[in-house]
Amino acid sequence: MKKRVYLDYSATTPMKQEVLNAMLPHFNVQFGNPSSIHCFGRENKAVIDQARQIIAKTINASADEVFFTGGGSESDNWAIKGVVSALKGKGKHIITSKIEHHAVLHTCEFLEKEGFEVTFVDVDEFGIVDLNQLQRSIRPDTILITIMYANNEIGTIQPIKEIGELAKKHNITFHVDAVQAYGNVRIDVQELKIDLLSLSAHKVYGPKGIGLLYIKKGTKIIQLIHGGAQEKRRRAGTENVPAIVGFGKAAELAYQDLEGHVKHLTFLRDKLINGLLEKIPYSRLNGHPTKRLPGNANISIEYIEGEALLLSLDMVGIACSSGSACTSGSLDPSHVLMAIGLSHEVAHGSLRFTIGDFTSEEDVDYVLKELPIIVERLRQMSPLYEKVKGGN
Amino acid sequence: MYSEKVMEHFMNPRNVGEIENADGVGQVGNPKCGDIMKMYLKIEDGIIVDVKFKTFGCGSAIATSSMATEMIMGKTIDEALSLTNRAVADALDGLPPVKMHCSVLAEQAVKSAIYDYAQKNNLQFDGLEGFDPNEDHDHHHEEHED
Numbered sequence: 001m002k003k004r005v006y007l008d009y010s011a012t013t014p015m016k017q018e019v020l021n022a023m024l025p026h027f028n029v030q031f032g033n034p035s036s037i038h039c040f041g042r043e044n045k046a047v048i049d050q051a052r053q054i055i056a057k058t059i060n061a062s063a064d065e066v067f068f069t070g071g072g073s074e075s076d077n078w079a080i081k082g083v084v085s086a087l088k089g090k091g092k093h094i095i096t097s098k099i100e101h102h103a104v105l106h107t108c109e110f111l112e113k114e115g116f117e118v119t120f121v122d123v124d125e126f127g128i129v130d131l132n133q134l135q136r137s138i139r140p141d142t143i144l145i146t147i148m149y150a151n152n153e154i155g156t157i158q159p160i161k162e163i164g165e166l167a168k169k170h171n172i173t174f175h176v177d178a179v180q181a182y183g184n185v186r187i188d189v190q191e192l193k194i195d196l197l198s199l200s201a202h203k204v205y206g207p208k209g210i211g212l213l214y215i216k217k218g219t220k221i222i223q224l225i226h227g228g229a230q231e232k233r234r235r236a237g238t239e240n241v242p243a244i245v246g247f248g249k250a251a252e253l254a255y256q257d258l259e260g261h262v263k264h265l266t267f268l269r270d271k272l273i274n275g276l277l278e279k280i281p282y283s284r285l286n287g288h289p290t291k292r293l294p295g296n297a298n299i300s301i302e303y304i305e306g307e308a309l310l311l312s313l314d315m316v317g318i319a320c321s322s323g324s325a326c327t328s329g330s331l332d333p334s335h336v337l338m339a340i341g342l343s344h345e346v347a348h349g350s351l352r353f354t355i356g357d358f359t360s361e362e363d364v365d366y367v368l369k370e371l372p373i374i375v376e377r378l379r380q381m382s383p384l385y386e387k388v389k390g391g392n
Numbered sequence: 393m394y395s396e397k398v399m400e401h402f403m404n405p406r407n408v409g410e411i412e413n414a415d416g417v418g419q420v421g422n423p424k425c426g427d428i429m430k431m432y433l434k435i436e437d438g439i440i441v442d443v444k445f446k447t448f449g450c451g452s453a454i455a456t457s458s459m460a461t462e463m464i465m466g467k468t469i470d471e472a473l474s475l476t477n478r479a480v481a482d483a484l485d486g487l488p489p490v491k492m493h494c495s496v497l498a499e500q501a502v503k504s505a506i507y508d509y510a511q512k513n514n515l516q517f518d519g520l521e522g523f524d525p526n527e528d529h530d531h532h533h534e535e536h537e538d
Contacts, residue, residue, distance in 0.1 A: 303448065304448065305426050305427065305448055305449050305450050305453070306450075307450035307451055308402070308449065308450055308451050308453075308454060311394075311399070311402060311450075311451040312403075315399075315403065324426060324450070333426065343423075344423060344424040344425075344426070345423035345424070345426075345448075348423070348426040380408070381405065381408050381446055381447055381448075381454065382446060382447070382448040383419065383428055383429075383430040383446040383447070383448055384423065384428065384448045385448075386410070386446065
């Protein structure tokens with residue numbers, strides 16, 4: 001079979017074998033509905049409570065503060081819509097950043113149409129939220145600050161503690177989308193003064209379709225999904241037991257040896273970044289050199305368009321992603337790359353490699369060997385490059 | 393998402409390059425949108441005897457450029473002007489809907505190069521009637537994310 005190298009762990013991760021093993025019995029053997037009174041139900045009720053405890057512990061929360069959802073996007077929607085609906089008598093102003101995930105950005109834009117006012121705070125060239133601007137944006141009627149822990153495209157890690165303290169000082173509810181950060185950094189919701197935190201299982205070697213929202217005790221929020229009494233009456237719907245079990249196992253594994261995971265990824269990431277920048281002229285790193293996710297390498301390669309790079313890499317078995325408009329069908333390239341000040345043409349030529357637990361040094365070497373060849377081939381075709389080469 | 397033919401033209405594009413002292417050169421698109429096509433024509437006795445292109449853009453932008461050059465090579469100017477974006481897309485066994493604008497760009501690149509030739513030689517062609525070399529074309533809006 002053709003060589004295949006997966007470097008798109010921020011899109012999704014393969015499930016770990018232990019996770020799959022833990023899930024399997026819950027599809028057909030131990031399949032009861034946790035709400036049922038009989039033994040089939042009771043044994044699964046115990047199982048989801050156990051998963052809840054494991055995950056709560058990884059973020060230093062208590063088990064009755066974490067609620068399972070259908071994924072990261074639902075968690076973000078619930079946190080934002082739920083809080084502003086509960087607090088609309090108190091104010092109508094929301095603060096977020098320009099580089100949030102669309103689950104947050106589009107929710108905020110939807111709320112603008114509903115009469116709320118939103119400030120989208122700028123980020124600097126590395127993608128770090130402008131704290132001064134954020135502070136100046138706070139108004140007496142600000143009811144929610146929502147900022148991501150780490151960015152999905154460029155991997156920049158935000159000063160969450162400072163923002164948490166600011167929110168606390170002004171008595172504003174603070175939501176953090178930690179979908180990308182979870183399993184890559186140690187998150188302590190109490191120390192960071194976080195009121196709500198969104199997580200997703202499939203970014204940490206767990207199953208897709210399961211997420212979680214941490215809601216600090218006493219936080220005012222209304223529910224999004226009405227129906228049965230599941231999740232302490234706050235999120236209706238029969239629990240996705242196999243997925244919850246898988247999430248619990250994935251969380252346990254993620255925090256069993258966080259340091260080892262971070263060390264492995266950081267080594268490979270830096271080798272990839274340094275190698276690419278050295279081998280490819282007119283390339284640059286996007287995001288912060290050190291305050292970034294251990295597995296994220298986002299680079300811009302000038303004078304070429306990202307989708308052409310993706311296709312060419314795919315032909316040699318390398319899977320990654322791009323911030324190019326052409327991969328999305330939209331006119332503009334990634335809002336994140338625009339927010340850090342890249343020109344359209346440079347943003348179009350961006351590639352995101354995301355490294356994970358199953359990535360080997362050989363995989364990185366393979367990219368370092370193949371990508372410069374692809375870049376040269378595409379540049380020879382580019383009318384933008386000929387000018388650089390002096391009409392050559 | 394792409395046909396085998398698109399991928400084949402993307403991986404092995406025909407007629408890449410430039411023509412020195414070309415009789416007509418046209419460039420369409422802009423870097424903001426993520427695609428630029430530049431086309432060079434060598435014209436003798438009203439026949440396109442050579443054509444080359446350079447493209448900055450996605451896979452389908454490169455494939456449509458390549459296909460368009462193949463389709464006009466050896467043709468008369470009037471024949472080249474009758475090339476439609478639909479014909480280029482069809483010759484590639486179709487394009488995804490969001491990529492149809494690439495075929496429009498290819499048609500425009502051909503027209504733009506002939507326009508340049510016509511300007512230089514004080515010629516008029518029926519097929520250029522209403523053609524504006526600076527015209528913008530529309531894109532589609534959709535999003536996909538992790």
